[in-house]
Amino acid sequence: MKLAGLKSIENAHDESVWATTWVPPTETRSALLLTGSLDETVKLWKPDELVLQRTNTGHCLGVVSVAAHPSGHFAASASLDSFVRVFDVDTNNTIATLEAPPSEVWQMRFDPKGTILAVAGGGSASVKLWDTATWNLVATLSIPRPEAPKPSDKNSSKKFVLSVAWSPDGKRLACGSMDGTISVFDVGRAKFLHHLEGHFMPVRTLAYSPTEPRLLFSASDDAHVHMYDAEGKTLIGALSGHASWVLSVDVSPDGAAIATGSSDRTVRLWDIGMRAAVQTMSNHADQVWGVTFGPAGGPGRLASVSDDKSISLYDFS
Amino acid sequence: MASVYIPVQNSEEEVRVALDQLPRDASDILDILKAEQAPLDLWLIIAREYFKQGKLEQFRQILEEGSSPEIDEYYADVRYERIAILNALGAYYSYLGKIETKQREKEEHFILATQYYNKASRIDMHEPSTWVGKGQLLLAKGEVEQAFAAFKIVLDGDCDNVPALLGQACVQFNRGRYSESLDLYKRALQVYPSCPAAVRLGIGLCRYKLGQFEKARQAFQRLDPENVEALVALAIMGLNTYEATGIRKGMEKMQRAFEIYPYCAMALNYLANHFFFTGQHFLVEQLTETALAVSNHGPTKSHSYYNLARSYHSKGDYEKAGLYYMASVKEVNKPHEFVFPYYGLGQVQLKLGDFKSALSNFEKVMEVYPDNCETLKVLGHIYVQLGQTEKAQEFMRKATKIDPRDAQAFLDLGELLISSDAVAALDALKTARMLLKKGGRETPIEVLNNLGVLHFERGEFELAQQTFREALGDGIWLAFIDGKENSPPVDASTSILLYKDTHLFQQLEKEGHVVDLPWNKVTTLFNMARLLEQLHNTETASTLYRLILFKYPEYIDAYLRLAAIAKARNNIQLSIELVNDALKVNGKCPNVLSMLGDLELKNDDWVKAKETFRAASEASEGKDSYDTLSLGNWNYFAAVRNEKRNPKLEATHLEKAKELYTKVLGQHSANLYAANGAGVVFAEKGHFDVSKDIFTQVQEAASGGIFVQMPDVWINLAHVYFALGNFSLAVKMYQNCLRKFFYNTDSQILLYLARTHYEAEQWQDCKKTLLRAIHLAPSNYALRFDVGVVMQKFSALTLQKEKRTADEVRLTVSELGNAVRVFKQLSASAASNLHFYGFDEKKIDTHVEYCKHLIEAARVHLKNAEHEEQKNRHKQEALRQMALAEEARRKAEEQRKFQLERRMREDELKQVRQQEEHFERIKEQWKSSTSASKRRDRSEVDDEDGGHNEKRRRKGGKRRKKDKNSRSRYEADDAEAEMVDDQEELEDEDAKMNYREPAGQINDQDDYAEQNARDPLAAAGLEDSDAEEEVVPGSTASRQRRAWSESDEEEQLERLEMRGSDGEVREDGRQDEEGEINDDD
Incomplete structure (x- = not known):
């Protein structure tokens, strides 16, 4: 497996680019790349030349997360002011504005069927689930508090939820928190199942393998990526190699590789079978906040976004 | 049988004397000779016969009698025979003198000999045989030049x-x-x-x-095959062929010579030499002792002593060997004649630890053989022992220059250079390795290890890895390094024990693999693991450390490294467990205790940490500066941590901290960490210039070298710049530090940066910086509060501006809206633990209220601004209209004039043509047209004037009003006038509050933990350092501690550094290696 640079756009945004995802293709257009930035805008790009399609404004305080519905028709973007804006990808019409105070908004993910939007709720120690038809809050998956929290401690911030991931069948949802624990929920019963330990620093991104439903990857500030059997509660392996925080992780559509973006300014490609990094891309000049593989069925693509205001597109083969 | 016939006096008869039957008593013969007055040649013949038979006494007796004065008188005319007798005696005494060993007797013999020769000369001073005798005598006496003269006289004649x-x-x-x-x-x-x-x-x-x-x-x-000298000469020639057969033949000859004449010292020495090499030391001693007894020839004796000394030397009896070498040296006048005993003596002295004497002896050898590699190397070693490294290097360098193929010399040189010049050391070791390779020899693992470490230190990780691999060779570790074996899955709830797990190895053993680790590879494996850590391949590194521990559970450093890895991953519990395991191995190891202290600090176990550091300090007997430093830092934290600062206590702690830093600096003047600490204390006391100097120096010193990472000093320096009001430099410094050391991931430094922007009134930069910080540390609500404050401050300032556009005001309103949202969210989401961040709902409410207030005000401002804008638009529109109207008017006028003219012309024509014919009708027509046009003109002008006047008036009014109510800028006729005035007041008030609050606020923010209420200036200076140090409960100790933690991570490295001579910051692994080298040696 190999990455080859296709296109890089310097100053794609006016400020750090913090979030990215692919919008799946629809009947009328191909897949698009969606990016969100500290400059309070969300931009849509057309591959492979990364032509700017549209710039969406309306957010305040920096866009921290973007998510695209599996249908490719609409997408969501969220900013530090804890508003989620759901919009039509092609027209930019606002479909809904979501907020669930006092919960903040961090990572968001649509479930594989597209019926639910999961939103990491930060300090509320919970994941909020929104119905994508009615845009009502349908459930709050809360992480149970430890039995005897020390009142004088900053403990309460420890279950601060940063990241979410859906299992490929949509039955499980995992969320990662500031203290490094990962919590696994049964979505159907809205029930907390168990914790996955191993990290002791923030887990900023989680990703399930699309091919092996139990395999979960976690990217943490401890510079490691862990491979968990999310059902069997076991740590299968740890991948080390990044020099600083691992900010994001994504699994390739065929499940054979993962890509990671790190504060050490690199994008790494890992072979799951070998459990080793096979390639390191150093084209970014600052932290790489997001990596995302193109949708299944399309050409093998990987995109990365960075604090250096640029976005990069690679061919993945 | 030959016989002589002594003629009987006065007769024909002769007395026959058989030469082989000479009487024992020479007197008998003498009587006959005297009685018969025998010719003197007979005397000589008989005497010679006695001499030949070895009867020296008789020989002497006859000759002495034959040279007596009576004889002289009697045979006065027989000159030649008398001379012959005298010469014979002279030769005899010369010989005696020559072989006599005792100096006094020798002299006496020579005197006698001289007397006889002189007597002979008196008889005939031209007799050649006398001159020959004299020449021989002089030769024997060693007076070569005089002998030459004597022989020359003879040879000139014949x-x-x-x-x-x-x-x-x-x-x-x-x-x-x-x-x-x-x-x-x-x-x-x-x-x-x-x-x-x-x-x-x-x-x-x-x-x-x-x-x-x-x-x-x-x-x-x-x-003659029996000739001893010839045999010895042949033997030596044989020996000098340096070929086995030649030597054997030589030895045979030597033996033969010895059998013929057992007292030839030279033969004895050579034989002894031979038996020395064959290892028959008993024979050596016997032979040399005999040789010593029979010879008084200096060089020969020296040789004999040397043989003896060598024999003892090789038997390990250094005392005796030394004595005999000494004796041998004493017999040698100049080292040039026979230098070996000096070398031997030097060796023995070296062995006995007498470096000075050894040095002088080897230096003598150097005089003779200035290019002898062995001697150069030995001298190099001696200088190392004497601590004169530079001289040692000089000699080693020379040795390598003289023999560029001597691998050992390069090895030695390399090892010497390791501590002083890593680059040169690397070169030397590389050469050595190449030479060894060329020679088909294997490079020792220690050398490869050292090479690897040197590469490592120079940041040549690739090369280092290759070298370590070569050093390690084949083994189970390759499976781990190449990632062929991975840790088995572990229960995710017990993963806190991750780095203690040795299950993998047991599993491998069960599967029949050999999990083995030779003792001499442990160090290299450890270094390999260290290297992998540096390359961020932490997982493999941990596996290797665990492998070491699996085989050598007492290897403390491996525990410490694992603990450091766990600590870096924030797995404090595991880290503490690992450190405790190490403590079980050695409860008094200062390194381990220091690490434990750090972990306890990280766990906020202040009292425990202090005790641990104390214990560590005791364990190292105060020699370990790391512990002293830790204690110094502890005191520093203690000084600034207390929320309600007790000035007295603070001063005490600071003083104590300073004392401890100074102590470390006293021990190791180059200790960067201590210098940094001292700088912090100075800054704390307000001596910014001093601290700036210190920090700058430390920063310079800390740049370079891969094991020294001192972001603290950058931050401290930035703090100082900040305190001195040099914001742009402070910003640069913070940014560089963030990028250089933290991959821009440290939200705390971003906070410092934001604070600097705040002071520099760069609001947007400040806001963006804070937003980045929030993104990095989402759970730090203080940052959100700060963003709120910044937006509020920015808005308030915008509203206070003399001139602002509607857009600005609009932006302000939206910013205020955001601020309100931020504050409200804060009070809602983090209500339970707000007090950690130093604010509470009340405070937030105040801010919310204030912001809302501002929004209200802003709305009014906005209205006005918009109103004004609209007016401006209107005005512009009017102006435009006016300009258009004017244009139209002018055009109309022109048209009119044109028409007028035309008409006038027409009129004239008409007048000319039709004056008379249509006079009445034309006159009427003309009248009416003029009046209409006139009227129109007039009205236009009036309109214009009116418009102008009105406008002017309005403007003037406005200005007047402004003057009256200078700040409000609101029209008095507005119904809201009063309210606006109120608001003005409020705004002023708020502005004050603004002024006070956010300033204080951000200060607090910097270190909410401390919540001190100092005046902003002091805060500006000191707070940061506090903030820095003080991230106490997880917050303040950070920066300073971070340096340590950094060091802890390099725990072992750093420890070594501290232990190492001058606390330079470079040692680490290498010293370890050196230790290893020594061990291996």
Whole structure:
């Protein structure tokens, strides 16, 4: 497996680019790349030349997360002011504005069927689930508090939820928190199942393998990526190699590789079978906040976004 | 049988004396000789016969009688025989003197001999044989030049005088003129072909000296096979061939010589030498002792002593060997003659630890052989022992230059250089390795290890890895390094024990793999793991550390590294467990205790940490600066941590901290961490200039070297710049630090940066910086509060501005909206633990209220601004209209004039043409048209004027109003006038509050933990350092501690550094290696 640079756009945004995802293709257009930035805008790009399609404004305080519905028709973007804006990808019409105070908004993910939007709720120690038809809050998956929290401690911030991931069948949802624990929920019963330990620093991104439903990857500030059997509660392996925080992780559509973006300014490609990094891309000049593989069925693509205001597109083969 | 006949006086008869039947008592013969007045030649013959028979006493008796004054008188005319007798006596005493070993007797003999020769000369001073005798005597006395003169006299008279030729040959030989000597010997042989063996011996020796070995050998061989000297000479020649057969033959000859004559010192020495090499030390001693007894020849004795000393030396009896070497040296006048005993003596002295004496002896050897590699190397070693590294290097360098193929010399040089010049050391070791490879020898693992470490230190990780791999060779570790074996899955709830797990190895053993680790590879494996850590391959590194521990559970450093890895991953519990495991191995290891102290600090176990540091300090007997430093830092934290600062306590702690830092600096003047600490204390006391200098120096010193990472000093320096009001420099410094050391991930430094932007009134930069910080540390609500404050401050300032556009005001309103949202969210989401961040709902409410207030005000401002804008638009529109109207008017006028003219012309024409015909009708028509146009003109002008006036008036009014109510800028006729005034007031008030609050606020923010209420200036200066140090409960200790944690991570490295000589910051692994090297040695 190999990455080859296709296109890089310097100053794609006016400020750090913090979030990215692919919008799946629809009947009328191909897949698009969606990016969100500290400059309070969300931009849509057309591959492979990364032509700017549209710039969406309306957010305040920096866009921290973007998510695209599996249908490719609409997408969501969220900013530090804890508003989620759901919009039509092609027209930019606002479909809904979501907020669930006092919960903040961090990572968001649509479930594989597209019926639910999961939103990491930060300090509320919970994941909020929104119905994508009615845009009502349908459930709050809360992480149970430890039995005897020390009142004088900053403990309460420890279950601060940063990241979410859906299992490929949509039955499980995992969320990662500031203290490094990962919590696994049964979505159907809205029930907390168990914790996955191993990290002791923030887990900023989680990703399930699309091919092996139990395999979960976690990217943490401890510079490691862990491979968990999310059902069997076991740590299968740890991948080390990044020099600083691992900010994001994504699994390739065929499940054979993962890509990671790190504060050490690199994008790494890992072979799951070998459990080793096979390639390191150093084209970014600052932290790489997001990596995302193109949708299944399309050409093998990987995109990365960075604090250096640029976005990069690679061919993945 | 030969006999002599003594003629009987006065008769024809003769007395026959059989020479082989000479009476024992020489008196009998003498009586006969005297009685018969026998001719003197008979006396001589008989005396010579006695001499030949070895009856020296009788010989002397006869000759003495024959040279007595009576005889002189009686045989006064028989000159030649008398001279012959005297010469015989002279020769006899010369010989005695020559062989006599005692100096006094020797002299006496020589005196006697001189007397006889002089007597002979008195009889006939031209007699050649007397001169020859004299020459021999002088030779024996060692007066070569005088001997030369004596022989020359003879040879001038008779150039074929054989004895003189031989004598002169001997003289020339002794003068070192071998070819002249050879010529003389040859002449002698030609003149007298049957001359004694000595001549051929002389020829042989001359040829030998001239390097004509083959001819020399022939000369020797022509001699009597029983001739000892010839045998010895041949033997030596054989030995000097350095070939087995030659040596064997030589030895045989030597043995033969020994059998013939067991008292030839030279033969004895050579035999001893031989038996030394064959290891028969008993024989060596016997032979040399005999040699010593029979010889008083200095060089020979020296040789004998040397043989003896060597024998003892090789047996390990250094005392005796030393004594004999000494004796040998004493017999040598100049080291040039025989240098070996100096070398031996030096070796023995070196062995006995007497470096100074050894040094002087080896230096003597150096004088003789200035290019001897062995000696150079030995001298190098001695200088190392004497601590004179530079001289040592000099010698080693010379040795490597002289013999660039001596791998050992390069190895030694490399090892010497490791501590001073890593680059040169690397080169030397590389050369050594290459030489070893060329020579087909294997490079020792220690050397490869050192090479690897040197590469490692220079940041050449790739090379380091290759070298370590080569050093390690094949083994189970390769499976881990290459990632062929991975840790088995572990229960995710017990993963806190991750780095203690040795299950993997047990599993491998069960599967039949050999999990083995030779002891001499442990260090290299450890270094390999260290390297992998540096390359961020932490997982493999941890596996290797665990492998080491699996096999060598006492290897403390491996525990510490694992603990450091766990700590870096924030797995404090595991880290503490690992450290405790290490403590089980050695409860008094200062390194381990220091690590434990750090972990306890990280866990906020202040009292425990202090105790641990104390224990560590005791364990190292105060020699370990790391512990002292830790204690210093502890005191510093203690000084600034207390929320309600107690000035007295603070001063005490600071003083104590300073004392401890100073102590470390006293021990190791180059300790960066101590210097940094001292700088912090100075800054804390407000001596910014001093601290700036210190920090700058530390920063300079800390740049370079991969093991020194001191972001703290950058931050401290930035703090100082900040405190001195140099915001732009502070910003740069913070940013550089973030990028250089933290991959821009440290939200705390971003906070410092934001604070600097705030002070520099760069609001947007400040806001963006804070937003980045929030993104990095989402759960730090203080940052959100700060963003709120910044937006509020920015808005308030915008509203206070004299001139602002509606857009600005609009932006302000939206910013205020955001601020309100931020504050509200804060009070809602983090309600339970707000007090951690130093604010509470009340405070937030105040801010919310204030912001809302501002929004209200802003709305009014906005309205006005918009209103004004609209007015401006209107005005512009009016102006535009006016301009258009004017244009139209002008055009109309022109048109009119044109028409008028035309009409006038027409009129004229008409007048001319129709004046008379249509007079009445034309007149009426003309009248009406003029009046209409006039009226229109008038109205237009009026309109214009009115518009202008009105506008002017309005403007003027406005200005006046402004003057009246200078700040409000609101029209008095507005119904809201009063309210606006109120608001003005409020705004002012708020502005004040603004002024006070956010300033204080951000200060607090910097370190909410501390919540001190100092005046902003002091805060500006000191807070940061506090903030820095003080991230106490997880917050403040950070920066300073971070440096340590950094160091902890390099725990072992750093520890070594501290322990190492000057606390330079570079040691680490290498010193470890050095230790290893020594071990291996």
